[in-house]
Amino acid sequence: MALSGLKVxxxxxxxPGPFAGLILADNGASVIRIDRPGASSSDILCRGxxxxxxxxxxPSGKAALIKLLASADVLIDPFRPGVMERLGLxxxxxxxxxxxxxxxxxxxxxxxxxxxxxxPHKDMAGHDINYLALSGVLSxxxxxxxxxxxxxxxxxxxxxxxxxxxxxxxLALVERGKSGRGQxxxxxxxxxxxxxxxxxxxxxxxxxxHMLGPRGSRLLDGGAPFYNIYTCQDGQxxxxxxxxSLDGWVPTPDTQFDxxxxxxxxxxxxxxxxxxxRDYWAKVFHGTDACAVPVLTPEEAAxxxxxxxxxxxxxxxxxxxxQGSEILKSVGSGSLALQPGQHTREILTELGLxxxxxxxxxxxxxIGISKAREIAEGNQMDFLxxxxxxxxxxxxxxxxxxxxxxxxxLITITASKIPPKYTMSKQFTFEExxxxxxxxxxxxxxxxxVYDLSKFQNLHPGGxxxxxxxxxxxQDATEAFFALHRHEVLEKPQYKRLQIGVIAGEQSIVKxxxxxxxxxxxxxxxxxLVDGFHSPYFTEVRAxxxxxxxxxxxxxxxxxxxxxxxxxxLHPYPHDSTHTFSQIKEEDGTRIxxxxxxxxxxxxxxxxxxxxxxHLKGLTLMNGIVKPEEFDYFHELIINQEIARCGARGxxxxxxxxxxxxxxxxxxxxxxxxKARVIPEVLQxxxxxxxxxxxxxxxxxxxxxxxxxxxxxxxxxxxxxGTKKWITNGTFADYFTVGCKTEDGFTVILVERGEGVETKAxxxxxxxxxxxxxxxxxxARAPIGNTLGEEGGGIFVMLxxxxxxxxxxxxxxxxxxxxxxxxxxxxxxxxxxxxxxxNSLAIIRAKLAAMISRAESTQNWLENITYQMxxxxxxxxxxxxxxxxxxxxxxxTSCGQETAKDAVQIFGGRGITRTGMGRFIEHYHRTIAxxxxxxxxxxxxxxxxxxxxxRGMPKDARL
Ligand SMILES: Cc1cc2nc3c(=O)[nH]c(=O)nc-3n(C[C@H](O)[C@H](O)[C@H](O)COP(=O)(O)OP(=O)(O)OC[C@H]3O[C@@H](n4cnc5c(N)ncnc54)[C@H](O)[C@@H]3O)c2cc1C
Numbered sequence: 001m002a003l004s005g006l007k008v009x010x011x012x013x014x015x016p017g018p019f020a021g022l023i024l025a026d027n028g029a030s031v032i033r034i035d036r037p038g039a040s041s042s043d044i045l046c047r048g049x050x051x052x053x054x055x056x057x058x059p060s061g062k063a064a065l066i067k068l069l070a071s072a073d074v075l076i077d078p079f080r081p082g083v084m085e086r087l088g089l090x091x092x093x094x095x096x097x098x099x100x101x102x103x104x105x106x107x108x109x110x111x112x113x114x115x116x117x118x119x120p121h122k123d124m125a126g127h128d129i130n131y132l133a134l135s136g137v138l139s140x141x142x143x144x145x146x147x148x149x150x151x152x153x154x155x156x157x158x159x160x161x162x163x164x165x166x167x168x169x170x171l172a173l174v175e176r177g178k179s180g181r182g183q184x185x186x187x188x189x190x191x192x193x194x195x196x197x198x199x200x201x202x203x204x205x206x207x208x209x210h211m212l213g214p215r216g217s218r219l220l221d222g223g224a225p226f227y228n229i230y231t232c233q234d235g236q237x238x239x240x241x242x243x244x245s246l247d248g249w250v251p252t253p254d255t256q257f258d259x260x261x262x263x264x265x266x267x268x269x270x271x272x273x274x275x276x277x278r279d280y281w282a283k284v285f286h287g288t289d290a291c292a293v294p295v296l297t298p299e300e301a302a303x304x305x306x307x308x309x310x311x312x313x314x315x316x317x318x319x320x321x322x323q324g325s326e327i328l329k330s331v332g333s334g335s336l337a338l339q340p341g342q343h344t345r346e347i348l349t350e351l352g353l354x355x356x357x358x359x360x361x362x363x364x365x366x367i368g369i370s371k372a373r374e375i376a377e378g379n380q381m382d383f384l385x386x387x388x389x390x391x392x393x394x395x396x397x398x399x400x401x402x403x404x405x406x407x408x409x410l411i412t413i414t415a416s417k418i419p420p421k422y423t424m425s426k427q428f429t430f431e432e433x434x435x436x437x438x439x440x441x442x443x444x445x446x447x448x449x450v451y452d453l454s455k456f457q458n459l460h461p462g463g464x465x466x467x468x469x470x471x472x473x474x475q476d477a478t479e480a481f482f483a484l485h486r487h488e489v490l491e492k493p494q495y496k497r498l499q500i501g502v503i504a505g506e507q508s509i510v511k512x513x514x515x516x517x518x519x520x521x522x523x524x525x526x527x528x529l530v531d532g533f534h535s536p537y538f539t540e541v542r543a544x545x546x547x548x549x550x551x552x553x554x555x556x557x558x559x560x561x562x563x564x565x566x567x568x569x570l571h572p573y574p575h576d577s578t579h580t581f582s583q584i585k586e587e588d589g590t591r592i593x594x595x596x597x598x599x600x601x602x603x604x605x606x607x608x609x610x611x612x613x614x615h616l617k618g619l620t621l622m623n624g625i626v627k628p629e630e631f632d633y634f635h636e637l638i639i640n641q642e643i644a645r646c647g648a649r650g651x652x653x654x655x656x657x658x659x660x661x662x663x664x665x666x667x668x669x670x671x672x673x674x675k676a677r678v679i680p681e682v683l684q685x686x687x688x689x690x691x692x693x694x695x696x697x698x699x700x701x702x703x704x705x706x707x708x709x710x711x712x713x714x715x716x717x718x719x720x721x722g723t724k725k726w727i728t729n730g731t732f733a734d735y736f737t738v739g740c741k742t743e744d745g746f747t748v749i750l751v752e753r754g755e756g757v758e759t760k761a762x763x764x765x766x767x768x769x770x771x772x773x774x775x776x777x778x779x780a781r782a783p784i785g786n787t788l789g790e791e792g793g794g795i796f797v798m799l800x801x802x803x804x805x806x807x808x809x810x811x812x813x814x815x816x817x818x819x820x821x822x823x824x825x826x827x828x829x830x831x832x833x834x835x836x837x838x839n840s841l842a843i844i845r846a847k848l849a850a851m852i853s854r855a856e857s858t859q860n861w862l863e864n865i866t867y868q869m870x871x872x873x874x875x876x877x878x879x880x881x882x883x884x885x886x887x888x889x890x891x892x893t894s895c896g897q898e899t900a901k902d903a904v905q906i907f908g909g910r911g912i913t914r915t916g917m918g919r920f921i922e923h924y925h926r927t928i929a930x931x932x933x934x935x936x937x938x939x940x941x942x943x944x945x946x947x948x949x950x951r952g953m954p955k956d957a958r959l
Pocket of ligand 1: 658690691692693694695696698699700701725726727728729764772930933934935936937938939940943
């Protein structure tokens with residue numbers, strides 16, 4: 001094959017980059033896609049490629065990437081300008097500059113961007129339609145008189161982008177063959193679209209007659225009757241471009257091009273085609289030079305294609321004239337999906353890394369190794385790896401013999417793109433549905449909606465046989481469905497479109513969860529949110545705020561991230577539910593976007609999370625629904641509980657928990673100059689801060705800290721040395737509130753990221769979205785003015801932080817327990833065992849009773865303590881509430897652990913399965929231990945509570 005032996009590294013991207021890589025892979029190149037560790041991929045342009053998940057931001061990951069690229073022939077960079085340079089992987093690193101040599105001077109460095117690299121739009125995000133708009137080509141396309149239409153994303157993404165980039169790579173390879181030197185291929189989709197539109201654009205410039213007139217009146221944009229599409233009697237279309245006569249009417253060359261005659265000619269053809277079906281006309285024109293052919297569906301077109309494959313096969317075909325044989329390229333479905341990191345181990349082992357190194361890299365987050373079995377390969381791979389199959393007959397037989405399953409899948413994939421035959425409002429009876437009860441003709445009813453699964457049945461993750469069961473096929477399968485699936489499955493677009501109608505006279509009763517809506521499930525909400533209940537703490541005003549807050553939660557935190565750009569990035573999950581975005585982040589482990597931080601800033605969210613106080617003065621909180629002077633700990637409680645609702649523990653901490661514990665020492669103990677400088681930029685989300693107290697040597701025992709701070713000779717700076725461990729948000733923090741051992745005891749110092757400060761991600765059981773870090777201070781320096789509180793008074797600073805930190809954790813714990821109660825109540829009602837719902841078993845009800853009691857008692861104790869906080873000064877809180885809060889935290893986290901254990905028992909195997917029905921239970925159970933550790937371990941806190949109580953014992957108390 002033409003490109004055999006060519007090594008290509010393709011950084012994962014969308015549409016054009018993957019298509020360029022696909023063209024190279026289809027022609028024999030070995031293409032490795034570089035994914036982010038933990039990422040998911042919806043890329044379907046990955047035939048024949050491998051995937052290595054490598055993080056270039058982690059030093060060992062970057063080193064591995066550089067090694068890979070040092071021996072590669074081609075790199076495909078799909079990022080915006082500057083990204084590769086910022087990663088230290090720019091062209092100069094490999095191709096060299098001036099006198100300094102590069103690491104691989106033979107590399108073809110292909111860069112694929114949207115807007116021209118040097119133009120005014122270079123840093124903007126964009127999509128196919130945007131590039132097309134700026135290319136000038138969109139304005140020339142057909143449409144209506146007032147606006148053009150666009151040919152999905154074919155023109156800019158694939159033709160002007162991917163194809164052009166691949167052509168650039170081939171040209172550069174030819175050039176390298178001559179000069180021996182690598183090249184940079186600079187492709188952008190605006191310029192690419194312009195170039196491939198040379199014909200219409202040159203036509204414009206030269207005032208060619210075919211480009212004259214307004215849209216819809218020109219030769220090729222639907223103006224000419226003989227270059228058009230006509231609807232036939234059966235609603236299908238004929239595409240017509242006659243060069244000679246048509247039955248019964250003979251246009252002369254003069255009238256054919258006479259624009260004044262066009263309306264008449266068009267009407268004549270419209271009426272004529274409408275008299276017969278498409279297939280009738282197809283027969284009439286077939287074999288003539290009239291240039292009229294039927295408009296085929298993708299399925300029909302596949303039948304006509306030489307390959308008979310529903311997947312488009314690589315093109316052009318390369319023909320070996322001397323051997324007199326055609327080489328037909330084959331495709332297979334085994335390569336429709338490529339799991340990120342599927343081949344990391346294999347690729348890096350080939351590069352010379354051993355197992356121990358790989359394990360360490362996994363621990364550091366430098367690489368991801370997908371454990372997923374190589375998807376649907378096995379004997380299908382034999383077929384795929386055959387690559388070229390020289391004889392068409394062989395290819396055809398091979399395809400149908402070996403890959404019957406693939407074929408069915410492929411046809412289904414194509415068929416699903418065909419417009420549905422039925423509208424959603426089409427009504428059926430149960431009797432009608434019952435007739436479709438066989439493989440290949442299989443309908444079912446779920447919640448009064450009718451789904452046609454005939455083509456989906458082979459793709460059903462649970463297998464075909466489940467659907468063919470006589471109690472399912474053609475039947476009302478509502479109960480069976482909800483015993484195995486979460487409702488959101490039905491909301492996914494790929495399944496939603498299987499719905500073909502509804503059952504006449506029946507109503508759907510299952511309600512999709514609406515983000516921000518108050519749950520009606522008993523105990524799923526605290527009592528003050530439940531109709532008919534009352535609260536001494538939550539006044540009507542607060543309840544209103546909460547309702548607003550719920551809306552605000554979904555508006556600001558979850559839904560608003562669906563800006564077009566992010567929606568594009570989150571393509572597989574366009575249908576948001578309360579949890580979707582947080583779940584994605586929890587899985588992919590990436591940090592929250594600046595965009596989301598900014599949205600939170602706009603509501604002064606960061607400031608509110610520090611509780612009531614002077615820092616709120618003059619701010620507009622939550623768009624003005626609460627005044628700064630009215631804001632109290634109950635408002636903050638609402639915020640903490642709303643964050644916890646997302647059911648994604650690491651992501652929740654990634655929403656800047658580090659600031660909640662790291663900024664108060666600055667606020668309460670920093671100098672005025674320091675506060676003026678640091679607080680605004682943190683509260684505005686421009687800089688990030690974390691609290692760095694714990695060390696490998698000192699967690700519960702703060703007195704054991706070993707990080708030292710000594711003064712510089714001139715007395716102007718602290719010089720800090722030591723390490724810190726498990727620091728939330730540390731990987732991306734700009735400021736570190738650091739507990740240090742100093743000459744006079746302990747001192748807390750604000751250290752800024754810079755020379756001598758290094759952070760490394762620590763992999764924990766929850767998402768690296770939280771930014772949990774190991775920090776090294778190696779002669780790091782901080783001005784003496786960055787001292788927080790008294791020199792030697794650090795213990796007081798550290799302890800004063802604890803009450804608020806622990807109370808915040810109690811808020812989250814109470815809310816998280818409630819979410820688990822809701823999951824368990826729903827599941828035990830819909831899951832049947834031994835023919836009865838789980839909740840009919842006394843042992844299950846006993847577990848539910850214990851869970852509900854724990855959630856309710858935690859919340860009620862929490863509200864009482866919150867009320868005390870609202871009525872005490874900070875100092876009084878420190879004196880009177882330290883024990884209470886320590887007890888509450890130990891109580892709520894031990895309740896959480898009990899509840900997690902019970903929930904897993906109720907969910908059975910699903911409770912330990914990361915996806916599907918029990919995914920929230922699995923996550924909760926996996927991460928619940930965190931709460932019991934951070935902010936003070938349970939045992940330590942119970943002991944603290946009792947010691948505080950003993951200290952407060954009246955001297956005269958006797959039995
Ligand atoms: C996810 C996560 C995030 C964190 N974020 C931060 C952060 O942002 N900043 C920060 O500074 N730290 C952070 N920490 C560290 C956290 O504060 C410590 O883990 C915690 O203080 C416990 O310390 P340790 O893990 O070293 O356990 P150890 O101190 O080694 O204790 C282990 C166990 O021994 C028992 N024990 C210890 N001492 C006593 C005692 N006196 N009485 C009774 N039992 C005792 C307890 O059961 C305890 O769980 C985080 C930790 C985690 C897991």
